[in-house]
Amino acid sequence: MHLRSLCLAYTVSLVAGTALPPLGYERKVLLDALSKRGDTGESCYSGDAPLVKAPKTNVWAPISAQDNFDVWTLLHDPATALNLTNPDDASQTDNYVFWIDALHMNKTDVLPYIDGDGPEPPKYARAIIFEGGKAEPDSQEYMIGPLPVSESTTVQKLDYIYNGGKGGSVPFDARYVDGVKSSALTPLITSTMSNISDITAALFDGGVYFGPSDDRTTLTMTSGTPVSFDGSQGFRNILFRLPGSGSYLSPIDFYLLVDCSGTDPSHYSIKGYVTNSKFYPDESSLRAAFEAGEIAETYVQPRDQSWTDVDYKPELGVRALEDMFAPQTIELGGKRYKVDPEAQYVEYMGWSFYMSFSRTLGIMFYDIKFKGERIVYELSLQEAMAQYAGTQPKASNTVYHDTYYSLGTDLATLVEGYDCPFGSTFWNVSYHEQNHTTVNQDAICIFEQDTGVPLSRHRYGSSAGDYPFSKLGVVKDSQLVVRAIATVGNYDYLFSYAWFLDGSFEVTVRASGFLQSSFYYPDQKKFGPRIAPATQGSLHDHILTWKADFDVIDTANSFEISDLVVVNQSQPWFPELGEFEQFEMNTTYLETEERFNLAPNAKAMYAIVNQNKTNVWGEKRGYRVVPGKSNIHLTVLNSPWSLKNSEMAKYHLAVTRQHDTEPFGNSVQNVNLPLAPQQDFSKFFDNESIVQEDLVLWFNLGMHHFTRAEDIPVTLYTEAVSTILFAPHNFFDRAQDGDLLNRRWIEYNATTDEITFDAYGVELPNCAMSLPEPVYGISPTVEEELQVSSP
Known part of the structure; x- marks a missing residue:
């Protein structure tokens, strides 16, 4: 059954007191189908997650x-x-x-x-x-x-949460470029491009721009950030593209550089034109070069953009057995987690946490506990930035901060069975625009899944040595996942938060979607390969910063570093060796706030520990930082486009002392202030002691995006992934698998040649699924604007 084929991609605008819309048709069909009984047993789908009452009000919840x-x-x-x-x-x-x-x-x-x-x-x-x-x-x-x-x-x-010197104030030229600000520039761009329409039409296969509302226009324009250096000037570097669903992959070789300082559009001016890697300061110099035949396009963008669509291409053929439905995760026997949807509270196998949502940061987690003890007070995304490389104007100066674009508002409907397993728990997110509220349906999913590997196992050999085994124990592993996907312009960021049975938790980010590409020049391959007829995949970094406010048992924590060091030593029981190399662990604690990079060869272990709390063995209880895939930081550290506005992205890890005045590592309008940021993360580090204090760990995930032909039509989640894990480190007295019933214990008796099998009362459920035939074209769109008068 093809479910959510249209993604249920509707939002409902609400004001206070308005009820939510009914469940979408396709989702109801799915739930009805999974609830039907098959011939061999009860349904594999046993309904919604059990309810639980949150112990406290969710004080972190969004405003109503x-x-x-x-x-x-x-x-x-x-x-x-x-x-x-x-x-x-x-x-x-x-x-x-x-x-x-x-x-x-x-x-x-x-x-x-x-x-x-x-x-x-x-x-x-x-x-x-x-x-x-x-x-x-x-x-x-x-x-x-x-x-x-x-x-x-x-x-x-x-003002109190910002350290840039102007509090909550951002100069006009550095403020967010909304529709009002963009519209003020439109007349200048329209007149400028209209004057040279003969040139652009000749160069770009009829490509002309007469303004956004003129039917003759066959090009679209875009500009990125920053649009200022310190707020005392305003500029826009504009790239033109072919319009269409794949516009990001269809740039043409033409750029317009604009000075747009101040609020008076009559003072705006054109700084120049760029094409063929040459700069022309005015129209006359551009026209002279064109008429002299000095400007020509070697490569032509195809106007048919079907090659950018993520749809089935029959000409590719079908792999053997690919016409069968792919394997799925099903929560056999029912859901093993409990929820309080109103409080956005979750309990799972010893874990408990509250969730919240911000229009700029997306989903956030608070009061994260395992078996009743707090591990983390707050876990939240702080920024998703990207910086590009190149010599062409758009690529060379582009730095994106996605909180600037309200990343949270781009959490949209998830496709059941594809973005999340069938039968997942789905929650909406709401954000506010003017005096009404918009609800994005099914934007968060929660599900438990098999990890595909045991949590632990061991086969004990026979003491006689002549039998395969005498005993075998294996414990099944699973994890609870909270997931959301934010489509911010061209990229689809997939955020997954996983909670493991042993007390570990993991943060994962993946990136798919369109590349922001550049026009292709053979002599600029050091900035990326050719990936389409006239398109270069622009080399860039994705750096995503998280805040983890650790409270390991209480707020008095330290940051422990255990380095592996090589020493020369002799041992009396090996006199023939003399002195030889050995390695040992040298443990220290960070004394003051610091930013630093991970040790090469993973030869250091990092942990947040509570020096006042020990386990039964006298070891300090803590949580270990376990780097995963692609833990990186920003490549360039002194670019004028990201000099001081992106300080949070320049190291792998940072540790600060918690302050109410430092809730965010960045500002939502910081991107346009690279030389004079509203929030300067580097100022967080003022030599405060962090020994047995309330600590905040800031960590970066991301990808150095070495672009490739396989980024067409969109980047694949397989490779574009970054992870980090946090695991108990002497937090307990032993591994947290001894209280799990989902295990098997097998013993072989060599004397009787019998095998005994203990399932601990947990048997494989006997269930079946019966799905109806596909129902296409029925995915109702609800677009409702409800207005109410002031109370």
């Missing part, structure tokens, strides 16, 4: 639709004196709300509540307001609370 509506109303109240215009009617010189979200909770306020009888901490919203109407226009962030809105609610500037 009602709170958003009330905050919006308060901000627009004349008494608040912000002089706001509705964004739909705003110009660059108006004041208007960009977005509203929840303010990060102060840990010092939360701990007394979740660990004792302290009061539930007050909740606040944060809002970015573009203030173009000021004498010095800027973007200013505000905090609004406590919530719900009442007479005691205040609106104050949100």
